[in-house]
Each structure stands twice: as C-alpha cells, then as structure tokens.
Amino acid sequence: MESAEEFAKKTFDYIVVGGGLVGLALATLLARDTAVSVGVIEAGSKKDDETITIPGMVARRLGDPEYDWALKTTPQKNADNREMAIHRGKMLGGSGGLHFMIFTRGSRVEYDGWEKLGVKGWGWNAMRSAIDASEVWTPPTQSAAAHHADAVAESHGKDGYIKTFAFPEHSDLVHPYVSTLNELGIPTNKSDSSGNNIGVWSATGSIDPITKERSWSPNAYYEKVSHQTNITVLTGARAHRVLLSDGEGVDVRAIGVKYSVGGQKYTVNVSREVVLSAGALQTPQLLELSGIGNPKLLRELGIPVHVDLPGVGENFQEHYSLTVHGELKSADHISPEALFNPEFAKAELDKYHKTKTGMFSTLFGTFCFASARQFIPEATFTRLLASLDEALQAPEIQSSPYKPWYDLQREFLVRDEIGQIEIAFSPAWMHEGCKKEKSRHFTMALFIQRPWSRGYVHAKSANIEDPPEIEPNTLTSPADIDTIILVEAIKFAMKIASTGKFGDLVEEFLVPSPTSTDEQLVEYVKKTVRCALHPAGSAAMLPRGAQGVLDDELKVYGTSNLRVADASMFPTALGTHPQATLYGLAHRAADFITGR
Numbered sequence: 001m002e003s004a005e006e007f008a009k010k011t012f013d014y015i016v017v018g019g020g021l022v023g024l025a026l027a028t029l030l031a032r033d034t035a036v037s038v039g040v041i042e043a044g045s046k047k048d049d050e051t052i053t054i055p056g057m058v059a060r061r062l063g064d065p066e067y068d069w070a071l072k073t074t075p076q077k078n079a080d081n082r083e084m085a086i087h088r089g090k091m092l093g094g095s096g097g098l099h100f101m102i103f104t105r106g107s108r109v110e111y112d113g114w115e116k117l118g119v120k121g122w123g124w125n126a127m128r129s130a131i132d133a134s135e136v137w138t139p140p141t142q143s144a145a146a147h148h149a150d151a152v153a154e155s156h157g158k159d160g161y162i163k164t165f166a167f168p169e170h171s172d173l174v175h176p177y178v179s180t181l182n183e184l185g186i187p188t189n190k191s192d193s194s195g196n197n198i199g200v201w202s203a204t205g206s207i208d209p210i211t212k213e214r215s216w217s218p219n220a221y222y223e224k225v226s227h228q229t230n231i232t233v234l235t236g237a238r239a240h241r242v243l244l245s246d247g248e249g250v251d252v253r254a255i256g257v258k259y260s261v262g263g264q265k266y267t268v269n270v271s272r273e274v275v276l277s278a279g280a281l282q283t284p285q286l287l288e289l290s291g292i293g294n295p296k297l298l299r300e301l302g303i304p305v306h307v308d309l310p311g312v313g314e315n316f317q318e319h320y321s322l323t324v325h326g327e328l329k330s331a332d333h334i335s336p337e338a339l340f341n342p343e344f345a346k347a348e349l350d351k352y353h354k355t356k357t358g359m360f361s362t363l364f365g366t367f368c369f370a371s372a373r374q375f376i377p378e379a380t381f382t383r384l385l386a387s388l389d390e391a392l393q394a395p396e397i398q399s400s401p402y403k404p405w406y407d408l409q410r411e412f413l414v415r416d417e418i419g420q421i422e423i424a425f426s427p428a429w430m431h432e433g434c435k436k437e438k439s440r441h442f443t444m445a446l447f448i449q450r451p452w453s454r455g456y457v458h459a460k461s462a463n464i465e466d467p468p469e470i471e472p473n474t475l476t477s478p479a480d481i482d483t484i485i486l487v488e489a490i491k492f493a494m495k496i497a498s499t500g501k502f503g504d505l506v507e508e509f510l511v512p513s514p515t516s517t518d519e520q521l522v523e524y525v526k527k528t529v530r531c532a533l534h535p536a537g538s539a540a541m542l543p544r545g546a547q548g549v550l551d552d553e554l555k556v557y558g559t560s561n562l563r564v565a566d567a568s569m570f571p572t573a574l575g576t577h578p579q580a581t582l583y584g585l586a587h588r589a590a591d592f593i594t595g596r
C-alpha cells in the first residue's frame, strides 16, 4: 500500500476501480504478467478480523459503516412503502467479506440463456471452464457427504484460487427435511455444481478446509501477488470518475481516473485500460459521473455527455426474499441459536481456535431449488400462465427493447430445469423481534430466483458522495407474477412443515399463520419481502440496441479501452448465488484484456 500522492504520480497500464470480489481477483490475474503495472483504487480498507474470517460470525458487520456501504432502496410502493436495506461490502474484497460463503453455480440452461439474449461466448461451457479456473475444491467430509453435500469431483475446479469445501457441520433435522422434500417430488441433487442445481442439497462454501476461514479475493488471489512491485492497491480512495478523451464521432478513450483520499482530490493516468469493478450499485453511478449514460439524465445532473448510452443503470435486477417460521416438538437438535448463550458461545469459540471444529467452523446451509411446477399446484400454474400470457401482450412489452428477455423469462417459467424459488433451511428462529434464546424452531428463507420486476440505479447528483438512487421496482411484475410466486412458495413451505418425516417433528407453523387467506399472504409478502443482496444487471452485457452497455468482451460501447467487470454485467439474473459466476467473470475479463 502506498500514499495517494505516490499513486497519482504513476501511469499504470491497467487501473481497476473497486478492489472488491471481482476487481481484486481480476487485478491479481492481470498482475501475473510482471511486465505490466496494475493500480487498484478501493474505497474501503483491509479487513481481516475474525468477524470477517470466521464462518460462524457472518452477518455481524451488516450495517456497520466501517465495513458496509449500508445503502438503501427508494421507498418501495408495492412493498409497504419501505426503504429496503441493501448491504454492500466496503473493504478490500468488497461484498466478498460480508457474504455468507455459499459457492454454487447456475444452471447450464441459464448461462446458455445469456447467449439467447444476444451475447456470444457466455454459455455454460465457457462459464464452466472459467469457474473451474477460479476454484480449488476439497471433497466433503464423510458426514457432509452423508448430509447431501456435493461430492462429485468432475463438477469442480482443482487448480484455481478460491478454496471451496462443503460446510462441515449439519443439523440433525437435515435428514427428515430432505426425506419430506423427496416425498413432495423434489429430488436430492448429488452435485449442485454440475450445471443443474434443481433439487435439494447441502452447500459448498468458499471456506478453507484446513483453517476453516473465509476464502476470498484478498487471501486467495491478492496474497499471491502482493509482494510484487507491479501491483499497487490504494485503499481508502474513492474514485469520482473516469477521465475520457474526446473524439468527435469515434470511440472515446479512458486516459485516467479522478479519485480522492481524505477529501484531497487526485488524478492518475492509465496507458492501456480502465476496468470498473465497483459493483452493481456503484459502477453505473461512476459511468454516469464520467459522462456515459442517458443524455437526458446526464444533462439534468449537469454532467457533460461523452457517450450516449441509455442502458446505463437500467435492467437492474435483484433476488427478493422473505422468511417463514415454525416450532418443533422438541428442542433436541443442533441450532446455531445456541450461540446466543454467552457461555456456550465462549466454549465454542475456544473449540474453534483449538480444533477448527464446532459451530463457528460452519454455516448451516441446506437448499432447495424448485422449478415452478415443482411447488405450484398444476391448476394454479395454468391460471397463472394464462394471465401472464395476457399481460405479456401489452404494447409496452411487445415493443420493449427487453422483449427477448420477456420471452426467455416465459420459456424458463415452464421449463423444469430452472429454479424459480430457492428455499434455504435453517434450524433456527430468525424472526425479528422474537426471543433469540429459543432453540426449538426452524426458518425457511424463500428467495425468488428469476424476478420479473426490473428497476434502475442512477446517480442522483454529480457528486460521488451522494449515494445512487436504487429503485428495484419490487413486486411490479406483469400479472403480479413475482408476488404470486412468493405466495405459492409460502404455501409450499407450509406443506413441507406438515408432510412426512419433517412434518412429524413440527409442533406448529407460526409465521405467517397457516390459516392465512391468499390476501393475507399477499400482505405478508408486501410487509416482509426484502433484497436478497444479489444486485445485478445494471450495466448489462447485451446488444446496444437492447439497452446494452457492454459488448461480448465487457467493453463499454462507444469507448475503446473501458470495461466493466462486476455483477453489473449480468444480462439477466441467474437462479443461484452469484459469487462462483463472478470469480469466473474475473478470469474471463483477464483473458479478454490480455487477449488470451
């Protein structure tokens, strides 16, 4: 690390803005060639305390301004007018330091779907190789494999960077829970990373199998090159905009980056390329502040227009989630809630330090990805499809630049290989405002995977210090399909809790009330739905005429040497947790940039 002044004196071959999950991995990959110089500008600082590294301590820094940008959406008119929290990591490694470590891939058909939207070379085969290149997988323990963790070596990378290992500890509720899902027609999936994540399985995490610590960009990538003199990471530095050369009628060129440290402003020059990796909420803001975006919006903010690109900030997609809760007949099972007892927590922490086992060495993650027909009754599904098809005839959809996306969404709704809903099972009571010492409860978190609601992220002013306007347009989908999917998912969760071996263990379903009418469930959805913290798509890789911002090689249209490499590039949300895809993205970006 060096001073802002020294950094500003250099001319780097490559500058990466945002040393987050993708940015820091990408900078490392570029710096493997010691003949080139790489500069990274990261607003946060280095964080490697136990609240970040220990799996069982996840979520402790959510909302802490030292670690979290703690952004908020605008009030969501279809969600009880609530502003929703949208946490983002503010540290070297980005949101990779706040996340819950679930490392899983999307389904083959979804990556192939990106290609159907008009981007070439991003199908499953290409993404699979890229994710393989990022991963060093260790087979699960016998116990984890017996609890349905992926044990298939062919589905994983072996010689990459991020260490992955199935979460080692599991609740004794997993077996009856999985048995019930099987009874309800959801198969056990032996390898969720194989290109098919449908079914029920226990998660692999980005966790070091030996140290049982978080494996992420700072320790898995950057540590490998941090001793080299050709990479310089400036932390605590806020990028304000990319400096562009003007060229009438030709592509503009990035020539440097303006940034500030402690209120002092600097510029740094670049000779080859600038890559924006500030994440799906801040990259569109930086593009706009640099004069790339919708000219009308830029003029309103008093920003000179360099590239007329109206797709910047549009196409914003987010998974939404809510939780449902029930009570078990017996308290006789392992629950992370036990950690609310200070004496037990201290003993567990000692155990973790000495043996790297116990509650702090793990997260409890058993997941179910279900296609629409797996959890929505046939008659309801038929009605839903009919009203959706009618809504899709609306002129604004038929003439929309996103028409191919609507067609893809419709195709994916009826296909059985696509997860429309994710159910994350936890042997704990995670309901707001309730007693935390209770330990005879369970929670199912329900995540919509292919949201039809689409919003935007835009700069609110020409000042980078003003957070962007984040408008996900929650629950504003054609035929109200997002709301209906969540309502049906709640009913399915209630069915799980009253069926088979798991149902036998359940005392009662508590929240929402199992006697709720459909109208009451809609109210529950509106009152409790929240961002699932997987924002994506706001500087999408799509054809320029379809509101695209990036070409197939992640280059910003209308520029000759400015790329985006972060979750903004998703052409459409994927039905999975994003980190595996994003590490794969870092490898693809490095290959494009170096011409490999």
Ligand SMILES: Cc1cc2nc3c(=O)[nH]c(=O)nc-3n(C[C@H](O)[C@H](O)[C@H](O)COP(=O)(O)OP(=O)(O)OC[C@H]3O[C@@H](n4cnc5c(N)ncnc54)[C@H](O)[C@@H]3O)c2cc1C
Pocket: 017, 018, 019, 020, 021, 022, 023, 041, 042, 043, 044, 062, 087, 088, 089, 090, 091, 092, 093, 094, 095, 096, 098, 099, 100, 101, 102, 103, 104, 237, 238, 239, 240, 277, 278, 279, 280, 282, 286, 464, 533, 534, 535, 565, 566, 567, 568, 577, 578, 579, 580, 582
């Ligand atoms: C609480 C939580 C739980 C999650 N759980 C999971 C999970 O279990 N599995 C999974 O796959 N995904 C999970 N995710 C999502 C995952 O972490 C993100 O999708 C991923 O980190 C996005 O990577 P990124 O590189 O696009 O952005 P980020 O990792 O957010 O990186 C962006 C970086 O840019 C920096 N930056 C922003 N603006 C500027 C500026 N102007 N100047 C300089 N630097 C700037 C930021 O400080 C940050 O370091 C979770 C996310 C959160 C918040």
